[in-house]
Amino acid sequence: MKKIILLSCIACFLLIGYQPVSSAMATQTTTQQVPSYAKWGQLAMKRTxxxxxxxxxxxxxxxxRQEGPILTTEKFRLWLKGEDKEFGVNVTISFYKETEMVKEVKLEEVKRKAKGKKRR
Structure with a gap:
């Protein structure tokens, strides 16, 4: 049984073609998949x-993202589900551009607009 599985795997490689990925290509692919704001998004989620x-x-x-000469600001909106409601939270993270040291993290709950009657 093991021989059949092994032979099937080898046949698949031969039919499809095996092309190993170089470490440079793998690194490039990984780098492309991680957005520059990912680190700050994790902090936004943690604080929320x-x-x-x-x-x-x-x-x-x-x-x-908003970049200034000294500070950079990343903004996120997280949607939360509580026991009795769903609501949004805007998270603003300000950090020093050169050191990436966090200056401030602000959280602001998003207020829903009340549904009113249409005007005629």
Whole structure:
């Protein structure tokens, strides 16, 4: 049985063609898949979990980056599901450009617009 499986695997490699990936190509692929803001997104999620420990983060969005001469700011919106409601939290992370040392993390709960009657 083991011989059949081994022979099948070898046949698949021969039919499909085996092309090993160089370490440079693997590194390039990995680098392309990790966005530059990933590190800050993890911090945004961590701080949000600390502020809302009973809520579950159900969605995550990077809103953008703003670069200044000294500080860089990353903005995120996280969507949370609590026991009785769903709500958004805007997270703004400011850090020093050269050292990447965090200056400030702000969390602001997103207020939903009330649904009202349409005007005629």
């Amino acid at each position: 979990k600390e502020a809302y420990p009973k809520a579950e983060i159900v969605d995550y969005s990077h809103l953008g």
